[in-house]
Amino acid sequence: xxxxxxxxxxxxxxxxxxxxxxxxxxxxxxxxxxxxxxxxxxxxxxxxxxxxxxxxxxxxxxxxxxxxxxxxxxxxxxxxxxxxxxxxxxxxxxxxxxxxxxxxxxxxxxxxxxxxxxxxxxxxxxxxxxxxxxxxxxxxxxxxxxxxxxxxxxxxxxxxxxxxxxxxxxxxxxxxxxxxxxxxxxxxxxxxxxxxxxxxxxxxxxxxxxxxxxxxxxxxxxxxxxxxxxxxxxxxxxxxxxxxxxxxxxxxxxxxxxxxxxxxxxxxxxxxxxxxxxxxxxxxxxxxxxxxxxxxxxxxxxxxxxxxxxxxxxxxxxxxxxxxxxxxxxxxxxx
Numbered sequence: 080x081x082x083x084x085x086x087x088x089x090x091x092x093x094x095x096x097x098x099x100x101x102x103x104x105x106x107x108x109x110x111x112x113x114x115x116x117x118x119x120x121x122x123x124x125x126x127x128x129x130x131x132x133x134x135x136x137x138x139x140x141x142x143x144x145x146x147x148x149x150x151x152x153x154x155x156x157x158x159x160x161x162x163x164x165x166x167x168x169x170x171x172x173x174x175x176x177x178x179x180x181x182x183x184x185x186x187x188x189x190x191x192x193x194x195x196x197x198x199x200x201x202x203x204x205x206x207x208x209x210x211x212x213x214x215x216x217x218x219x220x221x222x223x224x225x226x227x228x229x230x231x232x233x234x235x236x237x238x239x240x241x242x243x244x245x246x247x248x249x250x251x252x253x254x255x256x257x258x259x260x261x262x263x264x265x266x267x268x269x270x271x272x273x274x275x276x277x278x279x280x281x282x283x284x285x286x287x288x289x290x291x292x293x294x295x296x297x298x299x300x301x302x303x304x305x306x307x308x309x310x311x312x313x314x315x316x317x318x319x320x321x322x323x324x325x326x327x328x329x330x331x332x333x334x335x336x337x338x339x340x341x342x343x344x345x346x347x348x349x350x351x352x353x354x355x356x357x358x359x360x361x362x363x364x365x366x367x368x369x370x371x372x373x374x375x376x377x378x379x380x381x382x383x384x385x386x387x388x389x390x391x392x393x394x395x396x397x398x399x400x401x402x403x404x405x406x407x408x409x410x411x412x413x414x
Contacts, residue, residue, distance in 0.1 A: 084127040093121055143172040144385060145192035145200040147185060151177040154328075154355040154372065155203045155226060161378035162201065169382060171198070180205050186215065193219055199385030204228050207269060221388035223381050227271025230398075235388065237381050237399045241271045244370040244403035245278040248324050248352045251368070251405055253286070256414035257322040257350060261291040263309045263330045266299055275326055275354070291318055295330070306333025314341055321349060321414055328353035328360050328369055335365070335410065350411040366409030373401045 090100045095118070102110045103118035121127075144166060148155045156177075163173050174197070176188040182205045189212055192200050199221045202212060207228045216222045224236040252260055262279045264272060276292070283290050293312060295305035306329060313320065314337070325331035331353030335345050343349055353360060356371035380399040388394050 084122075084125045086127070089118070089122055089125060089127050092125065093118060141196045141198045142170060143174055143195075143197055144382075145174050145176065145188070145195075145197045147176045147178060147188045147192070147200060148203045149178050149180050149185070149205045151175070153203075154357055157358055158225075158372075158374045158378065161374040162381065165375070165378045165382045169386065171382070178205060182206060186211060189215055196220075198389050199223070201225055201381055201385070209234065218392070221385050221392065223384050225377070225381060227274070228269045230270050232398065233396060235384050235396050235398070237377050237384070237401070238271070239372040239377065239401045239403045241274040241403075242278050244354065244372075244405075245275045245324075246282070247403065247405040248354065248370050249279065249282045251407065251411065252322045252324065252350060252352060253282070255322075255350065255411060258286055258288050259291070259320045260288075260322045260324055261293065261313055261318060261320040263306060263323060263325040263334060264292060264294045265302065265305065265327055265330065266295045266297050272326060279324065291320060302327055302329035303333040303336075306330035306335075307337045308333070310334035310337030311341070314338075314343075322411070323349065323351045325351065325353050328355045328357045328367060331367055331369070331410075332359070332365060335367075346410050346412040352411060356406050360406070361408065368408045368411040369406050371404050371406045373403065377401050 086097050086100055090097045093100065099110065099114070100118050103115045104122065146159060146162060148159070150156070159175060166173050178185040178188060185205050189200060189202065193216065197220055200216065201223050203226045204212065204224060209224060209229055209231065212222070213234060222235060224234055225238065227238050227241050229236045230238070249260070260283070262276070264276065280290055293309045295309060299305035306325060309330065310333065323331065323334055325334060331351050335351055338345055338349055345351055351367065353367045353369040356369040359365060360367040360369045384397045
């Protein structure tokens with residue numbers, strides 16, 4: 080393994096003091112342009128990269144944000160790209176943690192970021208109960224909670240409007256002539272799931288049609304497999320449906336697999352709509368109609384809230400509710 084190049088090694092190679100090298104790398108005005116170029120060229124040649132955490136501890140400030148996500152294979156892992164793009168515009172760096180849906184790991188990650196003097200932290204929480212995370216970070220570092228689990232007005236949060244998104248999906252199917260619509264849910268209780276179910280139930284009641292709601296098993300961790308099993312369950316129970324609305328795209332992908340395996344044509348016989356519009360939804364072999372969260376818009380709001388609260392910790396909590404859109408593809412068509 081190649082040895083990591085330190086500032087001391089870089090200084091020795093150039094015959095300069097560490098102070099001079101540091102100033103050159105940080106563009107201090109009392110270092111000549113020639114020396115700056117020499118140091119930067121040598122740093123590039125040797126593969127030197129600064130230790131951001133060490134620099135933060137030394138300066139008692141930082142230019143990095145921590146991103147703590149319960150599962151990077153979810154839509155929030157994809158949203159990291161948008162957060163990174165926005166952060167770079169502000170000269171900020173991101174450090175990503177995956178908690179694997181473990182609240183203990185989540186607390187350890189947040190504590191590590193506090194100890195490392197992160198400028199701010201974005202948390203996609205494991206649980207709706209964020210009291211311990213709030214206690215840990217209060218008065219120490221600004222935090223924005225991302226996603227549908229948290230709608231607590233006492234904290235900063237950014238999420239998309241799940242009620243609006245669900246209504247977009249249902250209206251699309253109804254416009255295509257569908258009335259017998261089944262709902263596929265994951266097993267995790269959350270505010271976002273509750274809002275989606277509420278809109279579905281209200282819409283079905285308005286149509287005068289019986290609800291058909293199926294939940295994945297409590298031990299389900301692979302959402303594609305869970306969706307596949309739910310699709311098979313619907314067929315085995317001889318449910319009458321012409322369309323499926325899945326709360327997550329991965330559930331929809333699994334259900335489509337089950338339907339096609341059993342000889343049903345999507346969308347000719349059964350239309351399918353997902354939620355989140357993950358990157359895979361647009362693949363030609365999937366072509367999933369899905370509710371899209373405005374990732375860049377949400378990322379911009381997250382970074383701005385963190386920067387405002389880092390500059391003025393006395394600001395009241397901020398909340399941002401983004402409006403989703405519907406991406407229509409090949410998985411839906413008229414009855």
